[in-house]
Amino acid sequence: MLEITQLVKRYGQNEAVLKGLDLKVEGNSVVSIVGASGAGKSTLLRCINRLEEPTSGSITLNGTELVHLKGTALRQARRKIGMVFQGFNLLDRLTVMENVLAGRLGYVNLYQAITRRYPQADIERAFSLMERVGIAHYANKRADQLSGGERQRVGVVRALMQEPDVLLADEPTASLDPRTSEQIMMLLQSLASELSLPVLINIHNVAQAKTYTERIVGLRHGTLIFDGAPADFNHDALDAIYGGIETPDESVTGQPPAAGEHAHGLA
Numbered sequence: 395m396l397e398i399t400q401l402v403k404r405y406g407q408n409e410a411v412l413k414g415l416d417l418k419v420e421g422n423s424v425v426s427i428v429g430a431s432g433a434g435k436s437t438l439l440r441c442i443n444r445l446e447e448p449t450s451g452s453i454t455l456n457g458t459e460l461v462h463l464k465g466t467a468l469r470q471a472r473r474k475i476g477m478v479f480q481g482f483n484l485l486d487r488l489t490v491m492e493n494v495l496a497g498r499l500g501y502v503n504l505y506q507a508i509t510r511r512y513p514q515a516d517i518e519r520a521f522s523l524m525e526r527v528g529i530a531h532y533a534n535k536r537a538d539q540l541s542g543g544e545r546q547r548v549g550v551v552r553a554l555m556q557e558p559d560v561l562l563a564d565e566p567t568a569s570l571d572p573r574t575s576e577q578i579m580m581l582l583q584s585l586a587s588e589l590s591l592p593v594l595i596n597i598h599n600v601a602q603a604k605t606y607t608e609r610i611v612g613l614r615h616g617t618l619i620f621d622g623a624p625a626d627f628n629h630d631a632l633d634a635i636y637g638g639i640e641t642p643d644e645s646v647t648g649q650p651p652a653a654g655e656h657a658h659g660l661a
């Protein structure tokens with residue numbers, strides 16, 4: 395279980411970007427995090443995997459407090475947090491298999507990492523996960539020869555190779571065409587259930603959040619102002635999150651504008 399309590403993040407002397415956030419994610423739930431640009435979505439994920447140092451508050455993953463960890467303890471905790479990126483973050487000149495095995499770097503020793511001699515069990519797990527997501531036949535292909543959707547599958551498998559206790563995805567579909575985005579969202583949804591893995595997805599596309607995740611968390615200026623099921627994510631919620639900030643159109647919100655509203659949204 396991931397439990398975030400009163401999380402505050404401030405960059406330098408600026409106003410806090412996250413202002414006392416509370417969030418609990420259990421089991422295999424798939425949670426989308428929505429909010430206008432600058433609301434703090436990426437900062438939240440980056441605090442969880444400690445790419446950013448939280449200013450105060452607590453983040454526990456299966457009982458381990460992540461906020462004050464350092465050195466080896468931090469590296470060990472980070473192995474349990476899988477991350478999927480908008481830009482895939484693959485090593486283009488390496489093969490798909492090499493990219494996937496990079497997910498084991500936190501587990502192998504330096505010699506194994508430098509010589510890329512991974513244990514047989516890792517290679518077998520890699521093949522099995524690649525088969526699951528439909529990229530096993532590309533194992534020896536260079537990563538830069540794959541399509542965006544295939545590259546993101548590599549990114550997902552690399553994250554799963556860590557045997558994570560939680561998977562964080564920061565705009566995982568933003569670089570993909572609509573159909574491929576939906577396939578990746580469906581994949582994340584089914585993997586969460588198959589692997590009993592909680593998944594947090596930062597996403598701008600509210601329509602996809604409603605379709606492919608079971609819980610939506612809405613941030614506005616670093617404050618959590620919606621936390622509920624897609625069925626409850628109505629026009630009022632949309633207005634509370636985006637109103638006056640930006641104008642998500644129907645293709646993104648999945649909802650026509652309410653009567654009297656701006657043709658493209660809610661502003």
Ligand SMILES: Nc1ncnc2c1ncn2[C@@H]1O[C@H](COP(=O)(O)OP(=O)(O)OP(=O)(O)O)[C@@H](O)[C@H]1O
Pocket residue numbers: 405411429430431432433434435436437438
């Ligand atoms: N390293 C940093 N130093 C200073 N300010 C930062 C840093 N990273 C983010 N910010 C600021 O924090 C705020 C929240 O940014 P963040 O990237 O978390 O928002 P977001 O909701 O993910 O936005 P987007 O949807 O555009 O990615 C923004 O005002 C941003 O300028």
